[in-house]
Structures are given as C-alpha cells and as structure tokens.
Amino acid sequence: MPDAIFAEPRLARIYDAVDDDRSDLDAYLAMADEFSARSVLDIGCGTGTLACLLALRGRDVTGADPAEASLDVARSKPGAGRVRWLHTAAADLPTLRVELAVMTGNVAQVFLTDEDWVAALAAARRTLRPGGRLVFETRDPAREAWRDWDQTRRRLDIPGAGPVETWTELTGVDESLVSFRTTFAFKSDGATLTSDSTLRFRDRDELTSSLTAAGLTIDEVRDAPDRPGLEFVFITRRPFI
Numbered sequence: 001m002p003d004a005i006f007a008e009p010r011l012a013r014i015y016d017a018v019d020d021d022r023s024d025l026d027a028y029l030a031m032a033d034e035f036s037a038r039s040v041l042d043i044g045c046g047t048g049t050l051a052c053l054l055a056l057r058g059r060d061v062t063g064a065d066p067a068e069a070s071l072d073v074a075r076s077k078p079g080a081g082r083v084r085w086l087h088t089a090a091a092d093l094p095t096l097r098v099e100l101a102v103m104t105g106n107v108a109q110v111f112l113t114d115e116d117w118v119a120a121l122a123a124a125r126r127t128l129r130p131g132g133r134l135v136f137e138t139r140d141p142a143r144e145a146w147r148d149w150d151q152t153r154r155r156l157d158i159p160g161a162g163p164v165e166t167w168t169e170l171t172g173v174d175e176s177l178v179s180f181r182t183t184f185a186f187k188s189d190g191a192t193l194t195s196d197s198t199l200r201f202r203d204r205d206e207l208t209s210s211l212t213a214a215g216l217t218i219d220e221v222r223d224a225p226d227r228p229g230l231e232f233v234f235i236t237r238r239p240f241i
C-alpha cells in the first residue's frame with residue numbers, strides 16, 4: 001500500500017509543487033541517451049514527470065506505479081498520451097523486453113523487507129531484454145540523510161490548492177528502517193492531512209549481493225550529480241546468458 005502522499009488524491013495533486021526541483025531527473029534523461037535506450041520502463045513512476053519527458057523525446061515509455069492517484073496526475077501531463085501506464089507494484093510487473101528500466105526518487109528504498117526487495121528485483125529483471133539495464137538510486141546510509149528531515153517547515157502557494165504549510169517529523173530510526181511523518185495543512189479549508197512513511201537504507205555491500213543473487217550484473221556505481229556523495233546510483237544489466 002503506497003504512502004498517502006502518493007495514494008491520497010489531494011496529496012498526489014500537490015506532489016509536484018511540493019517537490020518541484022526535478023534536476024535529479026537530468027541524469028536519467030542523459031543515461032537514456034548514453035545507453036541509446038529506445039524503450040524505457042519507469043518503475044514507481046509516481047506523477048510521471050520522467051516518463052512524460054522521455055516520451056516527448058521519442059522513447060517508447062512505460063510508467064508503472066501502485067498509486068492510482070499519482071497515475072491520474074501523470075495522465076494529465078504533456079506527453080502522457082504517448083506513455084503506456086501500468087497500475088502495478090514492482091513485484092507484479094508483466095514480462096517486458098525493455099532496454100532500460102529505472103527507479104528514480106529513491107523508489108528502491110520503499111521495499112522494506114528482504115522479500116519485497118528480492119521480488120522487486122526479480123520482476124525488474126524480467127522486464128529487461130537480455131543486455132538491458134536496470135538503473136536505480138538509493139541513499140547511502142552512512143550519510144544519515146534523515147538527520148536533516150526533522151521539522152523542515154515550509155509555506156507554499158500552490159495553484160489550484162492555495163496556501164499549504166508542510167513539515168516533516170522523524171518518527172523512528174530502527175537499524176536500517178527510518179520512519180517519518182509529513183503533514184500538509186491546507187489553509188483554504190483548514191484540512192490537515194498526514195502521510196506516514198518508512199524507508200529502508202541498504203548499504204553498498206547489501207545492494208551488491210542482492211543484485212548479484214537476482215541475476216543482475218553491476219556495471220558501475222555512480223554518484224548522483226545533483227546530490228554529490230549522498231547517493232549510490234547503480235547501473236546494472238541483465239546478462240545475455
């Protein structure tokens with residue numbers, strides 16, 4: 001079950017305004033070019049920003065997400081008509097033959113248990129043609145990004161929604177699991193909505209062994225150019241044999 005921030009329609013509709021700096025996606029657009037990927041699957045595509053940008057650049061694009069409310073936002077964007085949208089969790093993806101599958105926005109961290117992660121990787125592998133790549137990012141646990149998440153209060157004026165105050169509180173750190181609550185106070189009608197999230201932080205060794213066990217080879221681990229030193233960006237590949 002996706003978090004309310006993705007699955008609750010009123011929150012999904014303001015997601016892009018709250019998270020409005022998408023310079024993180026530039027690296028993925030560049031990698032689609034670098035790998036000459038004609039077909040791209042965006043796993044956990046959310047509100048579909050990357051999927052639509054890739055489709056407008058002439059790629060054959062599929063966007064998949066279990067949050068229908070986020071897909072509804074995605075379907076309204078320029079280029080959305082050229083994207084095939086799948087309402088599905090990663091583990092239930094159909095077999096495809098894409099050249100590139102991506103997970104942006106730290107989607108890899110939503111898989112909390114080993115079983116969920118293994119199932120997601122197995123399904124992602126099945127979506128790739130032999131030689132196809134799975135590229136994803138995940139935060140380096142050593143950088144303890146959650147230390148900056150508490151009490152960041154912002155007031156935004158969002159077209160269609162009006163003024164919204166939003167803040168995040170850290171609610172728990174339990175080994176590799178970090179939980180937090182984000183609150184959205186809509187000033188137009190006084191409604192206050194909350195979204196509770198938990199993310200799993202896997203270290204590089206754990207990621208390497210799980211990818212290898214899933215039958216994916218690791219070509220490279222890069223930095224995220226917009227978040228230097230904070231993320232692992234894994235470039236993996238389904239082998240030809």
Ligand SMILES: C[S@@+](CC[C@H](N)C(=O)[O-])C[C@H]1O[C@@H](n2cnc3c(N)ncnc32)[C@H](O)[C@@H]1O
Nearest residue numbers: 002006044045046065067089090104105107110
């Ligand atoms: C932080 S958002 C990132 C969305 C998008 N990739 C982006 O960069 O804007 C995480 C996304 O993961 C999706 N998600 C949650 N559980 C999932 C699952 N089991 N399989 C695939 N996606 C999932 C959520 O619905 C949400 O859209």
